[in-house]
Amino acid sequence: MQTPEMFYRSLGRCGTRVSVFGLGGWLSYGESGADPQTVRTILTTAFDAGINFFDIADIYSKGEAERAMGRVLADFPRHELVVSSKVFFPMSDEVNDRGLSRKHIFESVHGSLQRIGTDYLDIYFCHRFDESTPVEETAQAMDDLVRQGKILYWGTSEWTGAQLHQVHRICDKRNLHPPQVEQPQLSLIARRKFEQDVRPVALEYGMGMVVWSPLGMGILTGKYDKGLSPGSRMAREQWLCKGRYTEQNLERVRRFKVFADELGCSRAQLALAWARDQAGVSSVILGAPRPEQLQDNLGALTLAIDEDLKQNLDNLFPTAGAEEGEE
Numbered sequence: 001m002q003t004p005e006m007f008y009r010s011l012g013r014c015g016t017r018v019s020v021f022g023l024g025g026w027l028s029y030g031e032s033g034a035d036p037q038t039v040r041t042i043l044t045t046a047f048d049a050g051i052n053f054f055d056i057a058d059i060y061s062k063g064e065a066e067r068a069m070g071r072v073l074a075d076f077p078r079h080e081l082v083v084s085s086k087v088f089f090p091m092s093d094e095v096n097d098r099g100l101s102r103k104h105i106f107e108s109v110h111g112s113l114q115r116i117g118t119d120y121l122d123i124y125f126c127h128r129f130d131e132s133t134p135v136e137e138t139a140q141a142m143d144d145l146v147r148q149g150k151i152l153y154w155g156t157s158e159w160t161g162a163q164l165h166q167v168h169r170i171c172d173k174r175n176l177h178p179p180q181v182e183q184p185q186l187s188l189i190a191r192r193k194f195e196q197d198v199r200p201v202a203l204e205y206g207m208g209m210v211v212w213s214p215l216g217m218g219i220l221t222g223k224y225d226k227g228l229s230p231g232s233r234m235a236r237e238q239w240l241c242k243g244r245y246t247e248q249n250l251e252r253v254r255r256f257k258v259f260a261d262e263l264g265c266s267r268a269q270l271a272l273a274w275a276r277d278q279a280g281v282s283s284v285i286l287g288a289p290r291p292e293q294l295q296d297n298l299g300a301l302t303l304a305i306d307e308d309l310k311q312n313l314d315n316l317f318p319t320a321g322a323e324e325g326e327e
């Protein structure tokens with residue numbers, strides 16, 4: 001199948017450009033995901049299709065996703081890649097092996113660089129807000145890493161609008177590099193926090209947004225029309241069902257099929273094209289443990305959504321009124 005041509009967007013106010021679809025490693029690669037040969041096939045297909053943004057985190061399979069993706073990324077020219085990793089979640093029971101303290105950030109970045117096999121990260125995300133560390137300490141540590149060249153930009157993930165205001169004020173006052181990218185959840189079934197809280201503030205500070213779980217972890221593909229299909233993510237990881245695998249969402253996704261059928265595309269493609277079109281989105285991070293899923297998803301690249309369809313999707317998946325799942 002011919003893959004449509006990739007296109008690239010600025011990461012907010014930064015000069016760096018990311019592919020409008022990125023590829024992420026959570027639950028797809030590493031211990032809990034595809035075998036090494038399949039990882040190689042998927043990442044090579046992604047790179048050949050023009051994907052330059054690869055999103056990882058230390059916590060994904062406790063470092064194994066960084067290793068699995070790093071082994072393949074090492075074969076591509078480093079300057080053609082935008083590689084991210086993240087810090088925050090506990091990597092062990094050790095009291096300091098968590099959070100956004102200066103100590104944990106410095107130790108974690110070295111671990112991630114080593115596991116991925118790279119000299120620098122393009123983006124380093126604070127995977128959540130840390131209530132127990134002063135924001136000044138986190139921002140200073142990230143600024144130091146930028147000045148050392150170990151990371152090019154730093155970002156936040158799932159921070160609230162108020163937390164983004166707070167960190168930007170601090171960076172401005174202390175002349176520190178501010179976070180340039182936020183990584184929020186966004187899909188047709190999880191759009192409220194993005195639209196009402198995060199996006200207005202991110203845009204005010206010129207932050208790019210790279211969005212996660214655009215298929216609602218698979219719900220929007222229709223694979224759960226007849227229940228928890230064996231081997232699927234929701235069947236394997238039932239803790240993720242809360243707020244996603246709801247009768248309301250499943251019913252909406254069944255009705256969603258009509259619109260995809262009219263366009264002659266899959267529901268996955270329509271959901272991804274919708275996320276791609278949301279204002280402020282720099283890149284939509286795909287999750288694909290199987291090569292055929294990536295192929296299907298890449299078909300969304302050039303799918304056009306006209307105003308009527310956009311309105312129909314807003315009516316079917318209203319911003320308010322659905323419970324939204326958290327990771």
Ligand SMILES: NC(=O)c1ccc[n+]([C@@H]2O[C@H](COP(=O)([O-])OP(=O)(O)OC[C@H]3O[C@@H](n4cnc5c(N)ncnc54)[C@H](OP(=O)(O)O)[C@@H]3O)[C@@H](O)[C@H]2O)c1
Nearest residue numbers: 024025026212213214215216217218232233268287293296
């Ligand atoms: N910052 C954060 O807190 C955060 C949180 C979550 C994710 N992320 C990032 O975002 C990335 C993407 O998240 P995600 O994996 O949850 O994205 P997603 O696109 O919502 O879900 C991906 C899952 O949907 C299924 N799928 C994908 N394409 C399909 C297709 N064409 N047909 C049928 N099923 C399909 C697969 O599940 P099966 O396993 O059932 O086949 C796949 O694992 C992650 O890898 C990670 O990099 C970040």
